[in-house]
Amino acid sequence: MYHSTLNSQLLLKPHSMIRYSGQTRILVAVDCVIFGFDGNDLKILLIQRGFEPEAKKWSLMGGFIQPAENLDQAANRILKQLTGLEGVYLEQLHVFGEPFRDPLERTIGVAYFSLIDIHKYEKQLNDEYHAEWFLLNDFPKLIFDHEEMIETAKNHLRYKAALHPILFELLPEKFTIPQLQSLYEGIYGATFDKRNFSRKLLSTGLLIRQQDKHKENSKKGAFYYMLNENQYKEKFQAFLNFIPNPESLIF
Amino acid sequence: MYHSTLNSQLLLKPHSMIRYSGQTRILVAVDCVIFGFDGNDLKILLIQRGFEPEAKKWSLMGGFIQPAENLDQAANRILKQLTGLEGVYLEQLHVFGEPFRDPLERTIGVAYFSLIDIHKYEKQLNDEYHAEWFLLNDFPKLIFDHEEMIETAKNHLRYKAALHPILFELLPEKFTIPQLQSLYEGIYGATFDKRNFSRKLLSTGLLIRQQDKHKENSKKGAFYYMLNENQYKEKFQAFLNFIPNPESLIF
DNA sequence: ACAAAAGTGTTACACGTACACCCATGG
DNA sequence: CCATGGGTGTACGTGTAACACTTTTGT
Numbered sequence A, B: 001m002y003h004s005t006l007n008s009q010l011l012l013k014p015h016s017m018i019r020y021s022g023q024t025r026i027l028v029a030v031d032c033v034i035f036g037f038d039g040n041d042l043k044i045l046l047i048q049r050g051f052e053p054e055a056k057k058w059s060l061m062g063g064f065i066q067p068a069e070n071l072d073q074a075a076n077r078i079l080k081q082l083t084g085l086e087g088v089y090l091e092q093l094h095v096f097g098e099p100f101r102d103p104l105e106r107t108i109g110v111a112y113f114s115l116i117d118i119h120k121y122e123k124q125l126n127d128e129y130h131a132e133w134f135l136l137n138d139f140p141k142l143i144f145d146h147e148e149m150i151e152t153a154k155n156h157l158r159y160k161a162a163l164h165p166i167l168f169e170l171l172p173e174k175f176t177i178p179q180l181q182s183l184y185e186g187i188y189g190a191t192f193d194k195r196n197f198s199r200k201l202l203s204t205g206l207l208i209r210q211q212d213k214h215k216e217n218s219k220k221g222a223f224y225y226m227l228n229e230n231q232y233k234e235k236f237q238a239f240l241n242f243i244p245n246p247e248s249l250i251f
Numbered sequence C: 001a002c003a004a005a006a007g008t009g010t011t012a013c014a015c016g017t018a019c020a021c022c023c024a025t026g027g
Numbered sequence D: 001c002c003a004t005g006g007g008t009g010t011a012c013g014t015g016t017a018a019c020a021c022t023t024t025t026g027t
Helices: A072-082 A146-161 A177-188 A194-203 A229-234 B071-083 B144-161 B177-188 B194-203 B229-235
Strands: A009-012 A020-021 A027-037 A044-049 A061-064 A091-095 A106-115 A131-135 A206-215 A222-227 B008-013 B018-021 B027-037 B043-046 B061-064 B089-096 B108-117 B131-135 B209-213 B222-227
Touching: A009 A072, A009 B043, A027 A072, A027 A131, A027 A146, A044 A061, A072 A091, A072 A106, A072 B229, A091 A146, A091 B089, A106 A146, A106 B144, A146 A177, A177 A222, A222 A229, B027 B071, B027 B144, B043 B061, B043 B071, B043 B089, B043 B177, B061 B071, B061 B108, B071 B089, B089 B144, B108 B144, B177 B194, B177 B222
Parallel strands: A027 A106, B027 B108
Antiparallel strands: A009 A020, A027 A044, A027 A061, A044 A131, A091 A106, A206 A222, B008 B018, B027 B043, B027 B061, B043 B131, B089 B108, B209 B222
16 A cells, blocks of 8 residues: 555455555565574574575575465574474564575565574484584575675674673573673674673673583583573663673674 | 475476466565654654545555665665655664555565654655654554554664764754754653763764854854764764663663 | 853762682592 | 682772753843
8 A cells, every 4th residue: 555656556356356556576585594602603504405406505594484474473483494493582684685686586585683502403304404503704605695694693693792681592591601701702703801701791680600510611610500581581672781892893 | 595395496487487486476565764853853754645545544655666676775765755855864674574464465564764854854745745744752543564663663763872873864964962962852751961961972072063053042052063974984883872871771 | 130041060989991819620 | 739710809990970050142
């Protein structure tokens, strides 16, 4: 129902079937940029097409939206098909609409942004899927504009993680402060003072120290922490400063 | 070129016309949420359809994307058709994709977010357009999910203006600090201390004081300022705190 | 002369940052 | 007993917030 100067007119069809006439209808795809963290490095999940054409080319996990679903539902469906995971952090990122981004046929690409706990991800054994984690700084050439989508997602991650406690979505339920710090350091390509880092994090009231320790990385062992879920929900949208000198960050 | 489990297959047509088969193609519309500031209140620009059906119903400015244009181009074209303005601040906001958001036919709605200097806007006299500024807090019922788009845009404006110097896009080339402050106060529904406010703004180095004064609002008159364009471009993406107590803001 | 808005300075406090040493333990 | 990573405290500087009076000038 748009304006006639915008080339939209209504066409009355038989059996009261009304549609917009004179407009082009195009495909709408959802593509998911899925981040994971293995304790040392940030990674993204890519799939390899197992059949012709474009076989062996890597791409983001994507699919076309179905008639009865909305965009979030499509993204969740696609994520579940690839990873088997449900209820993970998923957020609409940006829409890509260059006319020839898909050379076969015009397709609008709605990019989604997802953070998952890499340890929860169990590779779905499926002849059709060839999904693999790649280092965020070293992944193969991708189809279409998927590399641009990843670039946008990377910037979004850096932007949002500076203000909001989203990085916990990448960590297991129990994690240590050194793990958390190395995640932040990886994302910003910087090193932070550990005394200031842990004081800042603990002052948010988001973390609850556990009794037990993680002892893989040191002899002394590092205390596990878990999220305080109430605080987490409450402060998820608030502005918090998680990194030093945020003013100097340019995105 | 998506995965076969996602119901995508390639169909080879005659004369080497390849398309994805088994997928539904849908309309893609762009809808612009256009903000303006008249010196006292935040406003949005709405149009009234001038013809049946849905005549007299108010809506955001929107239109379908054309075969040869990308999304940004479509939004700019639509904005120009309505306001005659070019080169204004325009940013993709969010995509709305509920299956029945347009009851006539499935349509994806890409919402754009625009800030314009209300004084530059000259109503295009056009029998087909009925565009009008409405108070952001008091506008008529809109078609489809356009009210939700405005709500999203309002939140985005509050979010972004707290960190980045975007509100200058709403002001004329020459403006005063009291005008700027009343704009911030309107957006956050709060009152700020004028001494702290002007010190904070001036410390960014974004403002250049002019010789002349604006004398409509007071006998003493308020100095005009203009943007330091170099600083503006440089600091546009940086994190700056424009409002007191941002941590307490929940979006 | 007075009303009405513009402009400005100081102080207290909170927060951010820089910095160095001890702890616990497995080998 | 020592090497390794984990954990903590303090002093200083910067930035933020609270606060009140003077200036200008049209009427």
